[in-house]
Amino acid sequence: MFVIVKKIRSTQKLVPLVSTLTRQQRCKFSSLPELTKDRYPNVKRGNYGHIDTNHLIFFKDLLGETRVITDESECLGYNTDWIKANRGYSRCVLKPKCTREVAAILKFCNENVLAVCPQGGNTGLVGGSVPVFDEIVLSTSLMNKIVSLDTTSGVLTCEAGCILENLENHLDEHQLMMPLDLGAKGSCQIGGNVSTNAGGLRLLRYGNLQGTVLGLEAVTANGEIIDCLSSLKKDNTGFHLKHLFIGSEGSLGVVTKVSIQCPPKPKAVNLAFLGLQSFDKILTVFKRCKHDLGEIMSSCEAIDADSLAVTTDHLGLKSPLAKFPFYMVIETNGSDNGHDEEKLSRFLEDVMGDGTVEDGVATNEPSKMKAIWELRERITEGLIHDGYVFKYDLSLPLENFYSLVGIMKERVGADAVRVSGYGHVGDGNVHLNVAVKEFSPEVLHKIEPFIYEYTSKLNGSISAEHGIGFRKTKYMHYSKSKEAMDLMRNIKDMMDPKWILNPYKVLPQ
Numbered sequence: 001m002f003v004i005v006k007k008i009r010s011t012q013k014l015v016p017l018v019s020t021l022t023r024q025q026r027c028k029f030s031s032l033p034e035l036t037k038d039r040y041p042n043v044k045r046g047n048y049g050h051i052d053t054n055h056l057i058f059f060k061d062l063l064g065e066t067r068v069i070t071d072e073s074e075c076l077g078y079n080t081d082w083i084k085a086n087r088g089y090s091r092c093v094l095k096p097k098c099t100r101e102v103a104a105i106l107k108f109c110n111e112n113v114l115a116v117c118p119q120g121g122n123t124g125l126v127g128g129s130v131p132v133f134d135e136i137v138l139s140t141s142l143m144n145k146i147v148s149l150d151t152t153s154g155v156l157t158c159e160a161g162c163i164l165e166n167l168e169n170h171l172d173e174h175q176l177m178m179p180l181d182l183g184a185k186g187s188c189q190i191g192g193n194v195s196t197n198a199g200g201l202r203l204l205r206y207g208n209l210q211g212t213v214l215g216l217e218a219v220t221a222n223g224e225i226i227d228c229l230s231s232l233k234k235d236n237t238g239f240h241l242k243h244l245f246i247g248s249e250g251s252l253g254v255v256t257k258v259s260i261q262c263p264p265k266p267k268a269v270n271l272a273f274l275g276l277q278s279f280d281k282i283l284t285v286f287k288r289c290k291h292d293l294g295e296i297m298s299s300c301e302a303i304d305a306d307s308l309a310v311t312t313d314h315l316g317l318k319s320p321l322a323k324f325p326f327y328m329v330i331e332t333n334g335s336d337n338g339h340d341e342e343k344l345s346r347f348l349e350d351v352m353g354d355g356t357v358e359d360g361v362a363t364n365e366p367s368k369m370k371a372i373w374e375l376r377e378r379i380t381e382g383l384i385h386d387g388y389v390f391k392y393d394l395s396l397p398l399e400n401f402y403s404l405v406g407i408m409k410e411r412v413g414a415d416a417v418r419v420s421g422y423g424h425v426g427d428g429n430v431h432l433n434v435a436v437k438e439f440s441p442e443v444l445h446k447i448e449p450f451i452y453e454y455t456s457k458l459n460g461s462i463s464a465e466h467g468i469g470f471r472k473t474k475y476m477h478y479s480k481s482k483e484a485m486d487l488m489r490n491i492k493d494m495m496d497p498k499w500i501l502n503p504y505k506v507l508p509q
């Protein structure tokens with residue numbers, strides 16, 4: 001049955017889907033992963049200095065006592081990543097409030113060969129945001145000021161530690177919105193988003209950060225401040241240095257400020273949630289969506305039954321549809337609700353009329369849209385309740401988008417609690433998850449490197465949007481040529497000759 005629920009014009013804010021629990025609370029509520037150094041014994045600590053009293057005196061003189069955290073239990077949340085897959089043992093967390101302080105910290109660390117792990121909201125999913133050993137954590141969470149907002153051009157300039165959802169709320173008052181949106185918006189920071197080149201739910205419509213970030217300010221390993229904080233849409237003067245920092249995951253510098261192009265907030269938002277019998281039918285719907293919804297389509301997501309089940313079974317969410325093998329979430333953003341709703345209704349009548357879609361609901365009522373989005377956005381959270389999750393974030397040709405799920409089910413067999421797939425089908429980006437009761441090297445070997453070889457053979461990418469972080473460094477060659485990797489290494493050598501910035505991450509050791 002297809003229901004267009006009551007029309008409401010304004011859209012209400014979605015609640016933060018990654019709760020704003022403190023880092024300490026988050027760790028308290030679930031068991032700790034084993035230390036990364038024990039889980040991955042082949043990775044050896046680099047020849048970096050060890051923090052001593054003199055170093056701490058310098059940091060406390062610079063930042064004051066309260067912004068230098070050394071207490072073991074207070075450091076725990078900064079050492080442990082969101083999905084409880086990686087844990088370092090740093091005993092020094094620094095919380096600068098401005099670019100000048102970041103520059104002074106990095107200059108000092110460089111001179112003393114102290115390794116540094118930049119950290120934003122710590123929602124990264126590839127182990128990039130936490131230390132591997134005892135690296136100093138440089139947290140940007142106190143660098144959270146909005147510098148300016150030009151409401152005519154839509155250019156927002158802010159510090160790196162601003163939480164994505166706070167920026168969204170600020171823009172909302174001016175009828176603007178952030179060009180990116182992800183389930184982690186309640187905790188992730190814009191500096192982290194830029195450093196991972198985060199994708200998210202509406203990349204299909206608003207593009208990726210390489211396009212929307214107009215400029216940035218960053219501090220390099222030796223403490224030099226690189227001011228590329230342009231707010232111009234067009235600026236072809238020399239190399240586009242901002243791209244060195246977008247997506248380099250804190251390995252080339254610490255992003256301290258960002259200026260970003262923000263689109264107008266849509267006056268009309270509509271959402272459909274559909275049930276389908278096969279993945280092929282998802283592809284049919286996506287293709288028709290592009291033609292029939294055209295310029296108003298803002299999101300096209302696919303979810304399989306096992307992925308949806310973690311939100312209903314573990315998190316107690318309610319699905320508005322009966323059980324189907326597959327589901328889709330399709331969102332439209334436009335400026336005329338009558339027009340958009342009519343377009344969406346016609347499209348849904350077509351795909352349901354010919355049996356491509358079995359059942360569906362559509363709504364523009366804020367609370368109902370929020371409830372549907374939660375079913376998609378909280379899958380990552382729900383999966384953690386299965387135990388340990390081997391998470392993969394791949395770009396694959398659309399016809400192969402879902403193929404790995406079946407292959408993995410066969411390879412891992414009864415060792416898995418669940419093998420599931422969902423993701424941004426509109427961008428060809430699948431999130432494949434193998435959930436097990438607890439971390440097991442045997443299961444890991446059944447999955448890797450096979451999964452990367454498979455992806456490479458199909459000319460896919462081993463990281464669509466989460467980055468390389470710690471966990472994929474040795475597999476980068478499946479997506480990049482030797483020459484490209486050599487060039488990356490040369491750039492790293494030039495910008496950070498002592499490799500103090502986020503060591504053991506991104507590039508293979």
Ligand SMILES: Cc1cc2nc3c(=O)[nH]c(=O)nc-3n(C[C@H](O)[C@H](O)[C@H](O)COP(=O)(O)OP(=O)(O)OC[C@H]3O[C@@H](n4cnc5c(N)ncnc54)[C@H](O)[C@@H]3O)c2cc1C
Binds near residue numbers: 082128130181200465
């Ligand atoms: C529920 C959930 C849903 C998610 N959905 C998506 C999604 O749809 N799309 C997506 O792309 N990702 C998604 N992610 C992953 C994650 O949220 C993103 O990678 C996000 O951009 C990380 O931001 P952060 O502030 O938490 O960064 P962190 O996790 O703190 O850091 C990530 C990386 O960036 C580096 N870094 C952080 N801040 C800086 C800085 N100022 N300067 C230099 N380096 C820095 C860190 O060293 C690390 O390597 C999701 C995560 C969760 C938990």
